[in-house]
Amino acid sequence: MKHAARIAKVLEEFQKLDPTISLTTVHLFMVVVAFPGRTVRYYCDYTGQSQAAVSRNMRALADRHRLGRDGLGLLSAEPDPSEVRRVLLHLTARGKRLAQTLEKIMGE
Numbered sequence: 001m002k003h004a005a006r007i008a009k010v011l012e013e014f015q016k017l018d019p020t021i022s023l024t025t026v027h028l029f030m031v032v033v034a035f036p037g038r039t040v041r042y043y044c045d046y047t048g049q050s051q052a053a054v055s056r057n058m059r060a061l062a063d064r065h066r067l068g069r070d071g072l073g074l075l076s077a078e079p080d081p082s083e084v085r086r087v088l089l090h091l092t093a094r095g096k097r098l099a100q101t102l103e104k105i106m107g108e
Helices: 002-017 025-032 039-049 051-061 091-107
Strands: 073-078 083-091
Touching: 002 025, 002 091, 025 039, 025 051, 025 083, 025 091, 039 051, 039 083, 051 073, 083 091
Parallel strands: none
Antiparallel strands: 073 083
């Protein structure tokens, strides 16, 4: 039960940012925390999400949501220096702060 309470606190942190955030968006963020700087294709393969789903969730976590509203500003998409058609996902400063908060919650 202790783990369930920690997971609930983690989810509450995301709901503070966006009360309607989806679990697939949370999942993508957590995978980027664990494996930063990888390609969208990597995150598709790792999460089992389609390219469209990863792109949609990436935009919600970045600066501009696909629905035209502001994104959460947790991720940035940077061009891959070895292949200009690919992007690499990284945590922003805000994303790193959230990741640290989540680490503290899980370590309690």
